[in-house]
Amino acid sequence: MKLIRDPIHGYIEVPDKIVPIISHPFFQRLRHIKQTALAYMVYPGMNHSRFEHSLGAMHLSLEFLKYVKGNSNLDLDQDTIGLIGVTALLHDIGHMPFSHTFENALSVAREVYGLDVLDKGKKTHVYLGIKIIEEVLGSLIEGRLRSSEDPVKFIINVLSENPKNSSERLAALVISNFIDADRSDYLLRDSYYAGVEYGQFDIERLKRFLYFNDGKLAVMDKALPVVEQFLLARMYMFKNVYFHSVVGLYNAILSHSIAHLLIRGEIRLPEEVTDLLNFDDNLIISKLSSVRQELRNAILYRQGFKRIKIEPNEQCLKDLEEMRDEINSDMRSSNGLFLYHEFNDIPYQEEREEAVYILTPHGVDKLKRISTLIGSLSEVKRVVFGYHPSAETLGRKYLEILNSCNKN
Amino acid sequence: MKLIRDPIHGYIEVPDKIVPIISHPFFQRLRHIKQTALAYMVYPGMNHSRFEHSLGAMHLSLEFLKYVKGNSNLDLDQDTIGLIGVTALLHDIGHMPFSHTFENALSVAREVYGLDVLDKGKKTHVYLGIKIIEEVLGSLIEGRLRSSEDPVKFIINVLSENPKNSSERLAALVISNFIDADRSDYLLRDSYYAGVEYGQFDIERLKRFLYFNDGKLAVMDKALPVVEQFLLARMYMFKNVYFHSVVGLYNAILSHSIAHLLIRGEIRLPEEVTDLLNFDDNLIISKLSSVRQELRNAILYRQGFKRIKIEPNEQCLKDLEEMRDEINSDMRSSNGLFLYHEFNDIPYQEEREEAVYILTPHGVDKLKRISTLIGSLSEVKRVVFGYHPSAETLGRKYLEILNSCNKN
Amino acid sequence: MKLIRDPIHGYIEVPDKIVPIISHPFFQRLRHIKQTALAYMVYPGMNHSRFEHSLGAMHLSLEFLKYVKGNSNLDLDQDTIGLIGVTALLHDIGHMPFSHTFENALSVAREVYGLDVLDKGKKTHVYLGIKIIEEVLGSLIEGRLRSSEDPVKFIINVLSENPKNSSERLAALVISNFIDADRSDYLLRDSYYAGVEYGQFDIERLKRFLYFNDGKLAVMDKALPVVEQFLLARMYMFKNVYFHSVVGLYNAILSHSIAHLLIRGEIRLPEEVTDLLNFDDNLIISKLSSVRQELRNAILYRQGFKRIKIEPNEQCLKDLEEMRDEINSDMRSSNGLFLYHEFNDIPYQEEREEAVYILTPHGVDKLKRISTLIGSLSEVKRVVFGYHPSAETLGRKYLEILNSCNKN
C-alpha cells in the first residue's frame, strides 16, 4: 500500500498492484495537464492537475463501491472492485493539453478556420484514452490485475459507455453518471482550489446511501437532500467558475491560439499514441512564441482583451445561431482578435439513461418525480464576446446587436 | 477595490491604485513560477504559484499593520500603509524559474561544473527583484502611490534589508522577519495545498497581538503560545515538506539539469531586465528536450532515480564536508546521474537582529528568555544522495560510506 | 476591546462600551438557553447556546454595516453603527427556556389543555425581550451608548419591527429579514455544531455585496448565486435539522411536559421581569421530576417513544386540519403519551415587505423576478405523530389514517 497525501480526501491508499500504473509515464503525464485550464486567471488557486483528480476519482469509486456492496448485499469480489478502481483512475488518461479547452480548440479549428481535423467533441479524450489503454498500458494492466474477465476489455467497455454485463454496468454508473465518483471528486476538488463554497456537498452522507439493483444505481431516499445539494453544487460551479465570463474569454483566446498552431503546423494531433506522451500544457505554452503577440500576451500575462458577456434569452440565442456564419467569418478575418464563446450545460436531464434513481420504500423511482426542486433546474446558456482594442470596430458592432439581447 | 478569491484568506481586497501593479506583465509572470518547485512530486496538490503567495503576503502585511497601528497607537498614514503593502506584494518579483531551485542550480553550476555565473545565493531573487522595480515598475509605482517619501526608494531599502527610517524598519519587520507576513502566508498556503496540518497556526490571534515600539516589532505575551506554534509549524514544514528527501532528490535533478542548460548555452541568465519576463518555469520545461533523457524523464515522469537519505550526525557532516571535492567530482563525471543534495535550516536564531521580541508587563524581551521550548529547536540538517541505475557503482560507493553515518 | 473566541467567526471583537452589556446577568443568562432545544437528540454536537449566537449576530451585523456603508456611500456614524450592533446583540434576550420550544409549549397549553396563558406565538420572545430592555437594561444602555437618538427607543422600534426612520429601517433590515445577520449566524453556527454542510454559504461574498438605498437593503447581482445558496441552505437546515422528525418528536414531548408543569403550577410565566433571570433550560430540567415518568425519561434518556412521520399531501393536510379537535382531544386524554407535531416554514415569500432585493444595472428588483430557482421553493410542511407504547392504540389509530396520506 502506498499513501498519497491529498487535500480533499486526506490520504489516498493505493494498493500495491496499482502503483506501477500510477508510476507509468503516461499517467505521470497528467501532472502537466491542468484540471481547469485557464480558470486560474480568475481563481488564482486553480492550478491543480488531472493527475490528482484521477487519483481522487479512483479513491471515491472505491469508497462508493464499499458502501454499494454492503447496502445491496452484492456479490462483488476484490478483483472486480480493484478493476473498477483502475477504470476510474484511467478515465481521463486521454486528455490533451488544457483538457476540454483543447477539445474546444479542435472545433474552433474546424468550424472557424475550416481545418480538417479530428473532432469527436467532448469525447475526444475518451477516444484517445482508449488508444493509450490499448496500445500502451494494456500489457501492464494485464500483468497486474487478476480478473475473471479480460481487464483491458472491461476498462474499455466502461469508458466507452458500452458496458456488456452487470459489473461493467455498475462500473459505468459509479464512474460516469449524473452523480458519480468523477463529478464528486471534481466538484469538491475544484471548489477547494478555487476557495469557494459552491461545490461542497455532503460526500460522507452520499456515499453511505448508494444502492445497486437490477442494473440501476440508486440513492436511498434518506439522502435525497444530498442529491439535490449535489446537482445544485454542480450548477453553481458551472455558473460561477467553469462558465465565468473571464474564464470563457481566456479559454476562447487559448482555443484560437491552439487552432492557429494547428493551422501553421507548429503542433499537430499525435498520430502515434506514443507522441501523446509530451502532448501536454507545457508544449502549448512553449509554442506560444509562434502565436501572434496579442493572443500570447493575453494568455501569459492577462493583457489586453475586453469582453461583453450576456445571459441570452431565447430569441437572442436564435438570432446568434442565425448569425453564426457571420460571427465565424468575423473571427476568421480578425484572426482571433475578435472572439465568440458559448457555454452550455444541462444540470440534469431525466430523459437520459443515466438519470438519477431514488430508492424509496415503494421501490426505485426517478429523481424528478420526487424532487420538485430539481425540476426547476434548466439549461445554463451563456455567451461571451471578446475583442482586442485593435478589433474594436467588431467589438462595437456586436455590442450593439447584443445590447437588446441580455436576459437581465 | 478589486476582490480576488483566495483559498487561504477568503477575499483579498486590492485597493484600486494597486490594481495596475498586479495587472503588469511582470507581476502576472509570477503565475508561471511555482511556489514550491517540484514539491508536487510528493504532495500532488502543491502546484500553487508565487502569484498568489505575493497577493497573500500583501494581504497579511496590511492586516498586521492594522493591528500594529491600533495596539501601538502609531501615527501611520494610509499612504505609508499602502506602500508597505506594495512592498510585500513585490517581495518575490525577482524570482527565477522554480524559485529557490534555480538559486540552487546556480550554485551547482558554479561549484560542481565550474561555471562562472552570477550567484548571490538565496538573495539572487532579491537582487533581480530590485532591478525589476528600478527599471520596469518604478514609474508605474511613482505614478500610482502618493507618498511623502520616494516610494521606489522605500521599497528597495526595505527589500534589500537596509531600512533608513522608522517606517522602513517597520516595513522590513512586518515583511521579512522570523515571524512575518511572508512566512505566515507561505506556511498557511503551502500547508493548504499539501493537505497537511503541519503549517497551521493561529493567524487570527497572532495578528491581533503585534506591537511596534522603539524600532522593535514585538508579540504581546498573551500570544506567546502562538509564537511557539508558529516556529514549530515552520520547522515541521521544513522537515516534512520542503526538506522531504524525495523533494530534495528531484530538486537536485532539476538543479543539475538547469546547470547543464546554462553550460550548453540553451538558457542564460537575463542580462537585460526585460528578458526576465519570460524567464519562468515554462521556459525550463520547454528546454528539457536538450537535457539528457535520464534527467528529463525524472523531472517530467518521476522515473528512474534512487535515493539514499540520511539525518547525518556531527561527525558524518564533517566527513561529508571533507569529501566535498570528491562528491563534486563524482557528480561532474557522472553528469548528474549521481547527485548529492544538502538541506539546512535554522528554525530560530536569537543572535540575529530579527530576533522575535515578546512584550511582557516588564517591557520587551527576547523570545528565548521566555520560551524554554524554543531554546530546544536546533538546526535541521539533512542529506540526500540520488543516482540513476546506470550510476549504481557511485550509488553503492556512497551507500557504504554513509551506512555508519545515519543519525537514527 | 475585548476578544471572544468563536468557532464560527474566529474572534469577535467587542468594543469596550458594549462589554458591560455582555457582562450583565440578563445577557449571561443566555448561556443557559440552548439555541436549538433538543436537536442534540439527533445531532449530539448541538449543545450551543443563545449566548454565542447573540454575539455572532452582533458581529455579523457590524460586518454587514461596514460593507453596506462603503458600497452605498452612506453617511452612517460610528454611534449609530454601535447602536445597531447592540440591537443585534439583544435580539434574542427575551427567549424562554429551550427558545422556540417554550413558545410551542404555550400554544400546546392553550390549544390542547385549554390553559389561559400568554401566547404571542413566535413573537413571545420579542415581547419579553422588549420588557427586559425597558425595565432592566435600559439605564445601562443609556449610560453606555452615546447617540443622537434615544438608544433604548431605537432598539425597541427595531426589534418590534416598527422602524421610525432610515437608520432604524436599515437596522431592521440588517437584523431581521429574509437574509440578515441573525439568520446568517444561525445557519453557519447550527451547521457547524451539527457537523453538516447544509447550512454553509458564502458569507464572505454575501457581506461584501450589500447595498442600501431608498429604504431598501439589496444584494448586488454579482452575489445573486450566494442569495440562492443562502435560501437553499436555510431550506435544507429546516428539512434536515430543525424539522427532523425525531427532533420534532422530542420537542413535542418537551412541549407537553412544559404544558403540564404550567398546569400544575410547578412553573409559571414570569410576571415580574426580574423573575426571567432564572427562567432558563436548567429550571425546566430541574422540574422534570414532577412530570410523568414516561415523558421525563424520554427527555432525559431518549427512552420509549415511537414516531410516525409523514410528508403530507394537500388533501391529507386538510383532513388533519379537520381532525384537529379529535387529535387535541386524544393528546389531552392520553396526557401527552400520544403526540402530534406540525412543522411548517416558508423558505421565501416575495409578498412580504422584507422581500429580498437585487441590485442590477437597471436598478433594484425583486428576487423572484431574477431567480427562477427561488420561484420553485415552496412551503415546507411536515407532520410527526409520536406515542408511548402504553398509548399504542392511539398510535395505531392514526397510523391507519395516515397510511394513505404520506406524500412519497
Place this chain on the structure above:
Amino acid sequence: MKLIRDPIHGYIEVPDKIVPIISHPFFQRLRHIKQTALAYMVYPGMNHSRFEHSLGAMHLSLEFLKYVKGNSNLDLDQDTIGLIGVTALLHDIGHMPFSHTFENALSVAREVYGLDVLDKGKKTHVYLGIKIIEEVLGSLIEGRLRSSEDPVKFIINVLSENPKNSSERLAALVISNFIDADRSDYLLRDSYYAGVEYGQFDIERLKRFLYFNDGKLAVMDKALPVVEQFLLARMYMFKNVYFHSVVGLYNAILSHSIAHLLIRGEIRLPEEVTDLLNFDDNLIISKLSSVRQELRNAILYRQGFKRIKIEPNEQCLKDLEEMRDEINSDMRSSNGLFLYHEFNDIPYQEEREEAVYILTPHGVDKLKRISTLIGSLSEVKRVVFGYHPSAETLGRKYLEILNSCNKN
C-alpha cells in the same frame, strides 16, 4: 449499523449490537455532563458533552485497531475488536457532574472543609464506572457481545489498567496511554468547540502508522513528527484552554460550591449505583439556590470574582506548599469567597510504563531517545487565586505574597 453525525469524525458508524448500550439510560446520561465543565466561561462554544466524546473515543479506537491489525499482521478477531470498541465507549461512563471538577470538589471538601468523603482523585470516575458496568450494564453487555473471553471482565481489567493478557494490554494501550484514542478524540473535539487551532494534529497520519508487537504499542518513525505534534497539541490545550486562569477560577468556585452542597447534605455521593443516573450537571445547577449568592452568581452569570494568576517559579511553589494550611484555613474561613486553585500536568513522562515507543528500522525505542524536542517539555504548573470583593483583604494579602513570585 446506525449512523451518528459527528462534527469531528463525520459519521460514526455504530454496529447494531452496540446500539442498545448507547441507548441505555446510563449512557444517555452522559449527554448531561459537560466534557470540559465551565471552560465555556472563556470559550463560549465549549458546551459539548461526555456523550459525544465517548462515541468519538469508540470510533477512533476502532480506526486505530484497523491499522494496528494490518500493520502488525495481528490475529485479532472481530469480536475482540468490537469488545475494545465498547471498552472505549464506556471509559467515561462513571463521570460525576462536571467531570473532573467534581473530582476536584471532593478533594476540596476533604482538604479544605475536612469532610470525610470518598476521594480517589482523578480515578474516582473509573471507580464509579466499573461499578456501573458491573451492576447495571453487565448483563446487557454479556447478552450482546459474543466473545471467547468474559466481556465484562475484559472491560473492567482494561479500564482499571490491570490488563491480564495480550488483547487486554492492546486495549489498554489503544484507549489509555500518552497517545491514545481517548486523548486523540478530546484534543480534536475540544479544539473544535473552542474554535482554536491548538489541539489539531494529523490524526489521519497517526492512525495509519501504529504498530503492536511484544506487548508494546509503537508509532512507526515515519510518523514521528505527528507524535511530537500530538504531545505539543496536548500541552498547548492545557496551557491555553484547560488551565486558562479564568477557567480555573470558575472551576474553583464550582468546586467550593459543590463542597458546600455536600457539607449541607443538599447532595450526597450516590451510595447505590442506580442513584448515579440523575447525578449530572443539571442536579448541581438546580441545587445552586442553596449555595451562597456570591458563588451562585459567579457560576450562573460570571459575576463578581477577581483573580490573581501566576506562573510560579520553584521557590514560589515551595513557599505556597508550606503555606498550604494557611491558604486552606483562609478559604474555609471566607467560606469560598477566597479561593486558591492549582493546575499541574506532565506533558510526557518517559519513566511511566505507558511511554511512547517509536518503531525504527533498528527496532522499538523510547520517544525521548529519538526526539530532542520532547525532552524539552516540562511539567506545567499554574496557580490562580480568586476572591470576591467582600474578601478583598484576603485577596490583597496574597497579592503581596505573590507579587515577587510570578515567573515572568
